[in-house]
Amino acid sequence: MAEPKQERAVKTRETILYAAAEIFDECGYSGASISKIMNRAQVTQGGMYFHFKSKRSLAQAVLAHQQEFVHFSVETAGLQKLIDLTFFLARELQNNVLFRASVRLAVEQGEFGARDDTAYQEWVNEFHALLREARNQGELLADVDEAEFANVLVGAYSGIQVFSNVSSERVDLPERLVSMWRYLLPAVATPQARAKFSFPVDPQRLAA
Amino acid sequence: MAEPKQERAVKTRETILYAAAEIFDECGYSGASISKIMNRAQVTQGGMYFHFKSKRSLAQAVLAHQQEFVHFSVETAGLQKLIDLTFFLARELQNNVLFRASVRLAVEQGEFGARDDTAYQEWVNEFHALLREARNQGELLADVDEAEFANVLVGAYSGIQVFSNVSSERVDLPERLVSMWRYLLPAVATPQARAKFSFPVDPQRLAA
Known part of the structure; x- marks a missing residue:
């Protein structure tokens, strides 16, 4: 038929x-x-x-379909899930051409006369939801503003992946993310929560 | 003559x-x-x-001449100078077309087939020097790796200014920098040093 x-x-x-x-x-x-x-x-x-x-x-x-190009599913929740998501997206940037092209167009959209922050705002929403979950789990410090931090994280991540792309075609992106979290978590997570987070043991493995 | x-x-x-x-x-x-x-x-x-x-x-x-397009001179030193520099560069991105064009080319260099991280590395060097000064002044926490943090900061700043450009043509960049520092400083500076830093009172003034 x-x-x-x-x-x-x-x-x-x-x-x-x-x-x-x-x-x-x-x-x-x-x-x-x-x-x-x-x-x-x-x-x-x-x-x-x-x-x-x-x-x-x-x-x-x-x-426009940036988020549909990736399918993230883990057992973790709250801040650990947010951390896991950032490393998952690094691997997707290395291996998933649809997602990589979409991110390139979002960063270089001046080239086609667009000025559209929807792709950024969708990640802000996604990160914000996980931060609210983290708040409910008691993982966040009292003075963290979840929406504000979600914006900082989306901006910081965008630039770190561009820098990593120019420097190493994103081979060093997982290592750069370990560094990023090292300098963000003390302002965000309680010491009890921080003691429990796990990072990829050898971030280079993610590049394989 | x-x-x-x-x-x-x-x-x-x-x-x-x-x-x-x-x-x-x-x-x-x-x-x-x-x-x-x-x-x-x-x-x-x-x-x-x-x-x-x-x-x-x-x-x-x-x-190639990105750093020559800006002339930063302040009385401050160490971490306060690094903070001041990030806000100075925001104003330059708003008002200095040579610097703004240079940053755009650095971010969109894939468009002309370049893959050159010199412009990023020069800022890493500049930030690293100020962080060494901060270390000598006793402002940094013991476990801060100055070179590592300089790399995180250059990447984070690059992305935050791209996001701000797409969202508001960089009108909200000074506010976004206040947020960025809010979530970075606790991992970097001693509580004594943090108590002394000054930020633009009204970051919107910088946009004027």
């Missing part, structure tokens, strides 16, 4: 999005082109224009 | 560099062109090619 039409369309869209992510990741927004992406995806012009009318709309789709 | 030839050449070079910074700041690397920059600088093709052969060499000149 032939594949239902709708299912085929969904698959084609995914194929195009993946090819677009590869090209944006390799060439940046300006170096990418619809024809390069069509070639990579092995779709016809008709197939492409059914889903995406322009390079810009492709970039916006890759940028 | 006619201006000496060499002096004129230096001025022309500065004029071109300033025009290039304006164009890179407005259009990014990919949206910029030699002819836009020639127009803005009001120089002839001959004048341009005497100094710069390509858009890429112009971008590299703007990127």
Whole structure:
């Protein structure tokens, strides 16, 4: 039996999005082109224009679905889960081209004339929820403002991964995250909570 | 008396560099062109090619001289000087087009195929020197690794200014820096030192 039409369309869209992510990741927004992406995806012009009318709309789709490109699931909760999430995202930046391209477009969005902080705000919301959980578990120091710290963490993480990318193509990102947490946790977590957190024993393992 | 030839050449070079910074700041690397920059600088093709052969060499000149574009001079020392420097750089990002363009090129350098962390490393060195001064003044906690913290701070600052740019065109950057220091200082400075630091009373004033 032939594949239902709708299912085929969904698959084609995914194929195009993946090819677009590869090209944006390799060439940046300006170096990418619809024809390069069509070639990579092995779709016809008709197939492409059914889903995406322009390079810009492709970039916006890759940028807009940043959180859907990663699937984080752990048993931990509160601050430990937030710590685990930062290391999980480091591995995704190393290995997941959809997520990596989306982050590149979020950082370099000036290049396509966008000024849209949605991708940043979604991570602020995600981090904020985990910090509220940490508050309920009694892990946070009294004067921590969860929303304020979520903003600091998203900004700091964004820059640390850019610096790591320029320095080492993100091989040293897990080590840089260990350093980041070392200088943030004393202002955030109670001494009792800090005594319990676990970090990747050998952060280099995450790069493998 | 006619201006000496060499002096004129230096001025022309500065004029071109300033025009290039304006164009890179407005259009990014990919949206910029030699002819836009020639127009803005009001120089002839001959004048341009005497100094710069390509858009890429112009971008590299703007990127390479990041630290020369800012002139920081205060009476403070050690950690207070480092804090003052971060707020000074926020004001420069708001008002100094040469510095702003240089930072944009450093963050978006993938767009012109560079992978050069010199601009980041120079700030690491600058921050590291101030942290050594802070160590000599007895301001740092025993387990602070000055070089490690300088790296964390450069990465965190880079990302916080990108986030602030996307959110508010950097109007809220001074406030975001107050938050950043709030969550970093407890891991870095002795309680005695922390009691003495001063921050801009109203960070919004810096945006004026």
